[in-house]
Amino acid sequence: FQTTMDVAAEDSDQMPSGFHAKAAAKAARLRREAAKLASAAALESPGGIESRPGEWAPTQSKLLRRVAVAARPGHFELSLQYGPYSVAYDTTGRLLALCGRGGHVAAFEWRQKRLMFESQVNEPCHALTWVGAGSTPQLAVAHSNWTYIYDAQGLELHCLKRLHKANKLFWLPRHWLLAACTDTGHLHWQDVSTGQTVASYCGHHGPLRVSALHPDSGCVLTGQPNGQLCIWTPLEKRPVVKILCCPAGVRAVATAPAGHAVYTLGGDSRLRVWDIRCLRPLSVSDSGADAASIRLFDAAPQLAVSQRGLLACPVRQGAALMVLPAGGAKPLLSHPSPGRLSDLAFCPWEDVLAFGHARGLGSVLVPGSGEPNPDGAVHPLSGKRQRREAEVRGLLDKLPPETIAPPAVGGGVNAVDAEGIEEALARKRAAVMALPSDEVRQFQPRRRSGKASGELNRKVGERWQRRRMELRQLLKSKKRVLAEMGDEGADAAGGRKTKKAKKVSQSGELTKPATGTFLDRLIPKAD
Amino acid sequence: MKVKLLLRNPQDYLRETADDIHKLARNPAPELHPMSAETEYVRALNAAKLERVFAKPFLGCFGDQGDQLSRVCMHPRALSLCLSGCVDGRVAFWNIPRRSRVLQLDAHSGCVQGLCWHPEQDLFYSCCDTDRTLKAWRVGDDLVEFSRPVSQRHLDFAPLNLDHHVSKDLFALSGDAVYLYDSRRSDPVGQWKWGSDSVLQARFNPTEWHLLAAVTKDNALLLIDTRQREPLRRIRCEFRQNALCWNPQEPFVLATASDDYNLYSWDARRLASPACVYRGHTNAAMDVDFAPTGRELVSASYDCTVRLWESGRSQSRDVYHTKRMYRVFAARYSLDARFIVTASADFNLRLWKARASEKLGALTPRERAAVNTAEALKQKYAHHPQVRRIVQHRHLPKRLYQAQLEMKAIRGKQRRKEVNRREHRGEDKEPFVPERDRHVRGVDE
Numbered sequence: 021f022q023t024t025m026d027v028a029a030e031d032s033d034q035m036p037s038g039f040h041a042k043a044a045a046k047a048a049r050l051r052r053e054a055a056k057l058a059s060a061a062a063l064e065s066p067g068g069i070e071s072r073p074g075e076w077a078p079t080q081s082k083l084l085r086r087v088a089v090a091a092r093p094g095h096f097e098l099s100l101q102y103g104p105y106s107v108a109y110d111t112t113g114r115l116l117a118l119c120g121r122g123g124h125v126a127a128f129e130w131r132q133k134r135l136m137f138e139s140q141v142n143e144p145c146h147a148l149t150w151v152g153a154g155s156t157p158q159l160a161v162a163h164s165n166w167t168y169i170y171d172a173q174g175l176e177l178h179c180l181k182r183l184h185k186a187n188k189l190f191w192l193p194r195h196w197l198l199a200a201c202t203d204t205g206h207l208h209w210q211d212v213s214t215g216q217t218v219a220s221y222c223g224h225h226g227p228l229r230v231s232a233l234h235p236d237s238g239c240v241l242t243g244q245p246n247g248q249l250c251i252w253t254p255l256e257k258r259p260v261v262k263i264l265c266c267p268a269g270v271r272a273v274a275t276a277p278a279g280h281a282v283y284t285l286g287g288d289s290r291l292r293v294w295d296i297r298c299l300r301p302l303s304v305s306d307s308g309a310d311a312a313s314i315r316l317f318d319a320a321p322q323l324a325v326s327q328r329g330l331l332a333c334p335v336r337q338g339a340a341l342m343v344l345p346a347g348g349a350k351p352l353l354s355h356p357s358p359g360r361l362s363d364l365a366f367c368p369w370e371d372v373l374a375f376g377h378a379r380g381l382g383s384v385l386v387p388g389s390g391e392p393n394p395d396g397a398v399h400p401l402s403g404k405r406q407r408r409e410a411e412v413r414g415l416l417d418k419l420p421p422e423t424i425a426p427p428a429v430g431g432g433v434n435a436v437d438a439e440g441i442e443e444a445l446a447r448k449r450a451a452v453m454a455l456p457s458d459e460v461r462q463f464q465p466r467r468r469s470g471k472a473s474g475e476l477n478r479k480v481g482e483r484w485q486r487r488r489m490e491l492r493q494l495l496k497s498k499k500r501v502l503a504e505m506g507d508e509g510a511d512a513a514g515g516r517k518t519k520k521a522k523k524v525s526q527s528g529e530l531t532k533p534a535t536g537t538f539l540d541r542l543i544p545k546a547d
Numbered sequence: 548m549k550v551k552l553l554l555r556n557p558q559d560y561l562r563e564t565a566d567d568i569h570k571l572a573r574n575p576a577p578e579l580h581p582m583s584a585e586t587e588y589v590r591a592l593n594a595a596k597l598e599r600v601f602a603k604p605f606l607g608c609f610g611d612q613g614d615q616l617s618r619v620c621m622h623p624r625a626l627s628l629c630l631s632g633c634v635d636g637r638v639a640f641w642n643i644p645r646r647s648r649v650l651q652l653d654a655h656s657g658c659v660q661g662l663c664w665h666p667e668q669d670l671f672y673s674c675c676d677t678d679r680t681l682k683a684w685r686v687g688d689d690l691v692e693f694s695r696p697v698s699q700r701h702l703d704f705a706p707l708n709l710d711h712h713v714s715k716d717l718f719a720l721s722g723d724a725v726y727l728y729d730s731r732r733s734d735p736v737g738q739w740k741w742g743s744d745s746v747l748q749a750r751f752n753p754t755e756w757h758l759l760a761a762v763t764k765d766n767a768l769l770l771i772d773t774r775q776r777e778p779l780r781r782i783r784c785e786f787r788q789n790a791l792c793w794n795p796q797e798p799f800v801l802a803t804a805s806d807d808y809n810l811y812s813w814d815a816r817r818l819a820s821p822a823c824v825y826r827g828h829t830n831a832a833m834d835v836d837f838a839p840t841g842r843e844l845v846s847a848s849y850d851c852t853v854r855l856w857e858s859g860r861s862q863s864r865d866v867y868h869t870k871r872m873y874r875v876f877a878a879r880y881s882l883d884a885r886f887i888v889t890a891s892a893d894f895n896l897r898l899w900k901a902r903a904s905e906k907l908g909a910l911t912p913r914e915r916a917a918v919n920t921a922e923a924l925k926q927k928y929a930h931h932p933q934v935r936r937i938v939q940h941r942h943l944p945k946r947l948y949q950a951q952l953e954m955k956a957i958r959g960k961q962r963r964k965e966v967n968r969r970e971h972r973g974e975d976k977e978p979f980v981p982e983r984d985r986h987v988r989g990v991d992e
Contacts, residue, residue, distance in 0.1 A: 051577075058575050063559060070549040078548060086550040194582055236581035278578040371553040387552045395574040401560035406569055416593060423585040433588040433931070460970055490973060 064392035066328060067371045069352060077353045083385050093131045094372040097358070097382040100124060103144070104362035105376030110150035110157055111193055112407070113368040113390075114400045118381055119145035119161050125170065127159055130367075130374075130383065131400070137174025149189040151198055151212050153411030154398065158212075160198055162186035167200065182220055183208050190233035190240065195419045197254075199240055201228040207240060209254040209421065218421045219254035230321070232273040234282065234296060238424035241282060241296075243270025249284060249294070251426045261426050263299050265292060274323035274331070277368060278391075280427065283323055283331060291316050291323075291333075293347075297427040314349045324364035324373070326389035332373055334361035341375055343386050355384045366390075369399050461491050591928035594921035595937040597904075604867055604903035606886070609646045609896035612639065616890035619877040620662040620671070626882050630671060631896055632659030638673055640686075643881065643888065646898055652694055654682060661709025663718065670697065672718060676705035681720065681728075700733060708748040715756065721746035725761050727773055739771045741781050741991075750791055754798040758815075762788040762803060766988075770815060782818050783988040784811075790834045794858070796841025804832035808954070810846050811986065812858065818990055820983045825856050827863040829950035834877045838884040838901070845887050845901075847878035852947065853889050855901065866941050867899055 035041040069078065080095050102122025109116055115136070117127040125145060126138035136157075147162040151169065158177065159170045167183035168176055183189075186200040186208070196213040205227050209218040223242075230243035239260070240252045247266040250259035268287025275282050281302055282294040291314045293302040320334040329346030338360035343352045359378030366373050367383075370390045374383045397403075397410035425431055465480045467473075562569050577583070609631075618632035627643045636655035639648050657677020664671045669686040682696035704722035711718045716730040724740035740746075744765035752758035759771040761778075766787050770780040786807035794800035794812075800822070802812045808828045811821035830850030837844055843864075844856040853875055854863040867887075877890040880901065887899045900907070910918065928934045943951065969977040 055576065062574070063572075064553060064555060065551075067551045067553040069551075072548065075548055078550070082548075083550055083552070086548070087552040088554055090554055091552050194586070238582075278581065385552060387550055390553050391574075391579070392553050393574040393576075394572045395576075395579045396572065399560075399572055401555055401557050402572075403561070403569060406571070417586050417589055419582060419585050419589055423582060432584060433928075434584045457970075463971070487971070487973065 062393045066392045067387035067390070069387050077351050079353075080355060080384055083353075083387070087385070087387075091371075091385060093133070094367075094370065094383055094385045096130075096133075098380045099358070100380040102140070104360065104378045105381045106145070106147055106363040107365045107374045107376040107381055108148050108150055108159075109365055109367050109374065110154060111191075111368060111398050112154040112400055112402065113370050114154070115150065115157055116367075116374060116383075117148055117150060117159050118376060119148045120376075121145065125159075125161055125174070127157075127170075127172070127174075130372075136172050137170070139170075139174045141168075146187050147189045149191045149198070151191050153193075153407065153414050154402070155404065155407035155411045160189050160191075162189050162200065180210065182217060183210065187229060188231045190231075192233070192235075192238045192424075193414065194417070195238055195421060195424065196415070197238070197421065199233065199254075201231040201240065201242060203227045203229065207252055207254075211421075213415055213418060219257075221257045223250075223252065223257075223259070225250060225259065230270055230273055232275050232282075234275045234426070235277055236279065237296075237427055238419075239426050241273050241275065243273045243284060245269035247286065249273065249282070251296075251428075253424045253426070254421045255424070261299065261428055263294070265294060266290070272321035272323045272333075274325050276325040276329055277327050277366075279329075281325070281329070283325060285316065285321055285323060285333070289316050290314065291331075299428050314344070320361060322361060322364050324366050326366035326373070326386070327368060327391035328389055330366070330386060330389045332364045332366065332375075332386075334364070338362075338377070341373075341384075343373065343389070345388075352388075353384075353386065355382075357382070369394050461488065461495075587924060588928055588931065588934075590921075591924035591931075591934055592937070594924050595934050597921070598925070599904070599937060599940075601906070602903035604865070604900040605869060606898040606900060607646050609641055609888075609898065610648060612637075612894045612896065615876075615892050615894055616896060617658055617660065617876065618662045619879045619888055619890045619896065620664060621879050621881060621888070623664050623666050623882075629879070629888055630662050630664075631890060632662045632673060634658040636675060638662065638684075641896065643886065643898060652684075654684070654696075655680065660707050661720070663709050663711045665711060666713060672709055672711065674702070674706040674709045674720065676707060676722070679703070679705055681706065681709070683730075707745060710748075710750050712751050713753055713756070717751075719749040719751060719759055721749040721761060725749045725759065725769070725771060727759075737773055739769070739776075739778050741769055741778050742767065747787075747789065748791055750793055752793050752798055752815075753795050760791055760793065760801050760815075762791050768803060768813070768818075770818070779992070780818055781991040782813070783991065785986055785988060789832065792835050792837050792844075794837050794841045795839055800841075800858075802835045802837060802844055804835040804846055805986075806831045807986070808832060808848075808850075809986070810835055810844065810856070812844075820987050822983075823859055823861055824982055824986065825854075825861050825863070827854050827856075827866070828852065829947065829954055833875065836879050838880045839882055840884050843880075843884070843901070845878045845880055847875035847889055847891075849874050850947065850950065851875060851891075853878050853887065853899065855887075862939075865903055866943065867903075868944060868947065869897070870944070871895070872897065 035044055084092060084095060100120065102120035102124035105118050105120045107116060107118050114129055115127060116130040119125045121144045123141045123143050123145060125141055127136040128134060141163065143163040145161050145163055149160050150157060151160045152158045157172045161168050161170065165184060167180040167186050169178040171177050183200045185203040187203050188201045190199040192199060196211055197218060198210045198212050200208040205225060206222050208220045211218055225244060228242045232241045234241055242250045242252065244250060247264055247269055248262050249265045249270060251261040253260050265284045266286025266288065270284055271287055272285035280295050280297045282296050284292050284294065295302045316333060320338040322334055324332040330352065331344045332341055335342045340354055340356045341361055341364060342354045345352050357375060357377045361375055361377050363376035364373065366389055371385055371387050372383055373386045373389065374381060397406035465484050467477050560570055612633055614633050614635045616631050617634050620630040622628040629641050629643055631639045631641065636653060636657055636659060638652055638654040638659055640650040642649050654673045655675035655678055657675045659673055660676050661674040670683055672681060672683050674681040679702045681700050681702060683698045685697045706720045706722045708721045709718060718728050720726045720728060723745050724738050725746050726735040727737040729736050742763065742765050744763050746761045746763050749759055749761040757773045759773060761769040761771060763769060764787065766784045768782040768784060768788055769778045771778045786805050788803040788805050790804045792802050799815045800812055801815060802810055804810050808830060810825035810832050812823045814822045828848040828850055830848055832846050832848050834847040835844060842858050844858060846854050851868060851873055853867040855865040856863050871893055872891050874892040875889050876892060879888050885901050887901055889897045925938060
C-alpha cells in the first residue's frame with residue numbers, strides 16, 4: 021500500500037522544498053525497508069492463482085482438487101427459503117451470520133459448521149453486522165422498523181428504536197460505534213459500550229440507500245442519485261465532503277477493509293476507484309481503454325472488497341459473481357449463484373467469500389483474498405482468553421467520536437495547528453508593531469491645586485510635552501515601516517480586520533473541518 | 548495452473564503446553580494499524596488519568612512528638628533511619644519504614660537548632676542555642692550508651708545550625724558568624740562574617756572541600772572559601788533566605804528557600820542572578836532539599852504545603868497537603884530519592900512518596916514495561932491541552948486555592964502596571980527586566 025507520503029516522494033514538485041523532499045524520500049525508504057523486514061519475518065504468505073495465458077478462470081471444483089482437504093469447509097451452499105439473504109462475517113473471521121427478508125436470522129461458525137443460533141423473527145430483516153469484540157459476539161440486525169441486538173444464543177438483548185428503518189449497519193471497532201443509514205435519510209451513531217447515542221440526525225440528502233463505511237477513518241460514505249459521493253461524520257450534520265464521482269447516479273459504494281481506496285459503481289455501469297485521501301481517481305491499470313474505470317456490464321449493485329484488494333461483484337443481473345484482482349479488469353474467478361445475488365462479503369483473514377442470494381447463501385474459495393498475517397488477537401485462531409483480553413484493551417483504547425474525520429480534510433491528533441500558530445504570530449506582530457493608542461497620545465495630566473502647584477503643573481506639563489513628541493516620532497517611524505511592509509504588514513499590525521478569522525477550538529486538539537476551504541470547489545454547482 | 552490457498556496451521560497459533568504463554572500474532576504493517584496516532588493519544592490520556600487515580604502520596608505519620616519539631620536529619624548511609632530535633636530539646640531516632648520511634652533522648656534544655664551525622668562513623672552531633680552546647684552522641688547496640696553524649700563542648704555563641712564536612716573531621720556552626728570547628732580542637736579553626744547579622748545556616752559543598760555557603764539574617768547569601776580570611780562573595784537578596792542546599796550531583800548548583808515565597812537555584816560560578824526562580828508557594832519557603840539524583844527539589848513552606856520541583860523548571864511538579872498538616876518547617880529526601888520526610892508545626896513527622904502514583908514494592912517486568920510506556924506516552928503528548936490539563940492539575944483546599952488566586956492577581960496587577968508605565972514613560976525609562984534579575988539587590992566581593 022502506498023501512502024500519500026510515498027506518492028509525494030515520487031512526485032517531488034509536490035514537496036515545498038528540497039529539505040521536505042529529502043525527508044519524505046528518507047521516510048519512504050525506511051517504510052519500504054520496514055515492510056521488507058516485516059514480510060521476511062511473516063509466518064504465512066498470501067494465496068494466489070497462477071494461470072497460464074489462455075487459461076480460463078478456475079471453477080470451485082477445479083480449485084478444490086488443487087488445494088488441501090482442510091480448505092473444503094470454505095466451499096458450501098445452503099438452500100434456505102426465507103428470502104434474499106444478507107451475510108456478515110465478524111472481525112475475527114470465525115463467525116458467519118445471515119439474515120433473510122423472510123425473517124430468518126442465524127449465526128454459525130462456518131469452519132466447523134457449528135450452529136450458534138437460528139431463529140425466525142417474523143419480520144423482514146434487511147441488514148446485519150456483528151458488534152462488540154470477538155469474545156462476546158453480538159449481532160445487530162436491522163428489522164423493517166427497528167434494529168435489534170442478539171447475543172450468541174439468539175436472545176434479544178436490545179431493541180434500538182432510534183435506528184428506525186435502517187438499511188445498512190456498520191460496526192466501527194476502534195470507536196465501539198454502531199453506525200446506521202436509514203431509508204428515511206437519517207444517520208445514527210450509537211456507542212455500544214456505554215449505550216450513548218453519539219449522533220442521530222437527518223442528512224437531508226434523501227433516503228440513504230447506497231452506503232459504505234471507510235474503516236480506516238470511520239466515516240460513512242453514501243452515494244447519491246445525482247452522482248455525488250458524500251462523506252459523513254458524527255459531529256457534522258452535513259456531509260463533510262462531497263465529490264462528484266459519476267455522471268449518473270451512484271449505484272454502489274464499497275471500501276477495502278484497510279487502505280484508502282473507495283470503489284463506486286455508477287449508473288453508467290462503470291466502476292471507478294477513488295483515493296479518499298486526496299479525492300482523486302486511482303488509476304485502474306490493465307485495461308488500456310479507460311484507465312479510470314472498468315465497465316461492468318449488467319452488474320447488480322453489491323460490491324465487496326477483500327483485505328488484499330480483490331473486488332467481488334455480481335454479474336449477469338445477479339446470476340453469478342465475479343472476482344476481479346486488485347487493480348485489474350480480467351476476472352480472477354467467477355461462480356454461478358442459484359438465486360439472484362443479494363449480498364457479498366469477504367471473510368477477513370481467510371481466502372473465502374460468502375454470498376447471499378434469493379434462495380439461500382453460499383461460500384466460495386477465492387485464493388489471495390485474505391490477509392495472511394494478522395496482528396493481535398483478532399484472527400480466526402485466537403483463543404478465548406486472548407479475545408477477552410483484546411476486548412478489555414479495545415475498551416480502554418476506545419477512540420472518541422471526534423477522531424472520525426475523512427483523511428482529505430486533515431487535522432488529527434498529530435496535525436500541526438497551523439491556524440493557531442499563525443494567529444499567535446499575527447498577534448505578536450501586531451503587539452510589536454502596534455501603534456501607540458490614541459488614549460496615550462491624547463492623555464492630559466490632571467492639574468493639581470494648592471501650594472506650589474504652579475511649579476508642579478509646569479514640570480508635569482513639560483514632561484508630557486516631551487513624551488508626546490516621542491510618541492509622535494514613534495508613530496511616524498512605525499507608519500513608515502508599515503508602509504514599506506505593504507499590505508501584509510498592515511494586516512499584521514491589525515490595521516485592517518482580517519476577514520478570514522477562523523475560530524480555534526477550545527480543546528485545540530482537533531479543529532472542526534472548516535467549510536469555505538478549497539474543498540468547496542468539489543461541490544457541484546447545481547446542488 | 549498453480550493455486551495456493553491461505554491455510555493456517557492451528558499449531559502455529561496455539562501455545563504448546565499450559566506452561567507457555569499464549570502466542571500473539573504480530574504484523575507491524577501500517578495498513579493493519581489505522582488511527583495509531585489517535586490510539587496512542589487515547590492511551591496517553593488514560594495514562595494521565597490513571598496516574599491521578601493512583602496518586603496517593605501520603606504514607607503516614609510518625610506519631611505525635613508532643614512538641615514542635617525543628618530539625619530533620621537523614622542518616623547518610625542507612626536508608627531507614629532518621630533523626631528529628633524538637634523545640635523542647637528532645638532528639639528522636641526513627642525507623643522510617645515502620646514509622647516508629649526507636650529511641651528518644653533529652654539532648655538539650657532548649658530548642659535543638661542543629662543536627663547532623665558524621666559521614667562515616669556512627670556518631671551524630673546536636674547543638675542548642677539556649678544552653679550553647681554542641682554534643683556528640685554515639686549510636687550503638689547498647690542503648691544505655693545512647694543516653695549520654697560522647698563529648699560535649701560549650702560554645703561562646705548561640706549556634707543556629709550545624710553541618711558536618713563530607714569527609715574531613717570538620718563541622719561548621721552558624722551563629723553570629725560561620726565558625727569552622729575541628730573535632731580534635733576545642734577552638735574554632737576559622738571564622739567568617741559579613742555584616743553584623745547572624746548566620747542562619749552554613750553548608751559544605753559536597754565536592755569542593757574548602758567551599759561553604761551560608762545564608763544570613765540580613766537577606767544575604769555568602770560564599771566562603773575556608774582557605775581565605777574573608778568570605779568570597781555576598782549576594783544581597785530582597786528577602787531573607789531561610790535555608791540552603793547544595794546539589795549533590797551538580798555541586799556548583801545551590802538552592803535557597805526564600806521568605807518571598809520563592810526558591811532560587813544559584814550557579815556558584817555566576818552569582819549575579821539566580822539560575823532559576825521556583826514560584827508556587829503562597830507563603831514563605833522554610834526549607835529546601837535536593838534529591839540525591841540532583842534532578843529534583845522539595846520545599847517546605849509556611850503555607851502548610853510541601854512542593855516538589857524538577858531542577859530548572861519554575862513550576863512545581865506536585866504539591867502535598869493534608870488537613871492536619873500545619874506550617875511545614877523541614878523537608879528531606881530519603882537516600883533513594885523515593886520518599887520525603889517532613890516536619891511540621893503540628894508536632895508530626897510525615898512520610899510521603901516522592902512520586903505520588905508510584906507503586907511501592909516489586910514490579911513484575913510487565914508492570915515495569917507498562918509504567919515506562921505510560922510515562923513515555925505522557926511525555927510524547929505532554930503539550931496536548933487535554934493531557935496537559937490532567938497532568939498539571941492538583942486539587943488544593945479552598946484557602947490554598949484562594950491564596951494562589953490572590954498571588955496570581957497580585958502578579959497580574961504588577962505586570963499590568965509595568966506595561967502601562969512602559970507605554971507612558973517609554974522603553975528607556977522603564978526597561979524590561981527578566982524575572983531572574985528582579986530578585987538580587989547586588990553582589991559584593
